Amino acid sequence: MSQSIETMKAFAMLGFNRLERATKDITDEQLDWRSCTEANTIRWILTHLSSELHAYIPKILKGDPSYKVEGWPEDYVGNTSYSLEKIMGDIQSGKEKLIKKLDKLTEEKLAEELDWFFGKQPKKQYMMLFISEILHHEGQIAAILGVEKRMKGT
8 A cells, every 4th residue: 555545544544533532422412503503513514524435435436526326315414314323323334435445545546537626636636635524524523512512601
C-alpha cells in the first residue's frame, strides 16, 4: 500500500475515533435537539455522514457520480424512523467498507479523473474531501453538544 493511501487510512481512523468519542454518550433527546429551527440536528449530520460513506465513496471509486448503491434508501438522510443504534451501526459498517476499499486501492486508480461538483479532479482529491467529512461532521456534533450544554446551563 502506498504512503498516500496509508495516510488516507490514518486520517479516516482519526476521524472515526473522534466521532466515536463525540457520540458515545448521546441521548435520544440530543439526537434531535436544535438550537434554532434552521439548525441541523445530530441525527441529520450522522445520517448524512453515513450516506457519504455508503453512497458517495462508491461513486468516487466507480468514477460515476450518478451511480446508485443498490439497497441504499433515498430517504436515509434525516429519517426520524431510524434509531441511534441503527445509524451508528450503519456508520460502523460504512467505516469497515471504507477501510477495506482503501486496503485494495492503488495509486493508479486514485490518479484517474472524476468530473463531479469540483470539476475534473483526480479521484484522490475527491476521496480526501469525503474522508475529511468525517472530521468536519464530528466537529459539528461537538459544537451542537457544546451549544446545547450552554443553553441548558448544564
